[in-house]
Amino acid sequence: MTKIRDKDFLKRFGENLRKLREQKGMSQEELYFRANLSKNQVGNIERGEVNTTISTANAIAQALEIDLFELFRW
Known part of the structure; x- marks a missing residue:
């Protein structure tokens, strides 16, 4: 079986993580x-x-002191 990964989703998740991390300084x-x-x-x-x-x-969400849902909200 081949693993299917949604590269666009992973990129958006990562961009949102970066934004949230930077907002926290x-x-x-x-x-x-x-x-x-x-x-x-x-x-x-x-x-x-x-x-x-x-x-x-x-x-990551705990370290950023945010709700886990925020990592998936873009």
């Missing part, structure tokens, strides 16, 4: 530290290069 480094992610993971997500998990999205 937070660097990628601070976000990955607060969310306990690997060093390059935030950048990869923001560029739409990876299909992140729901648990990672939840960790």
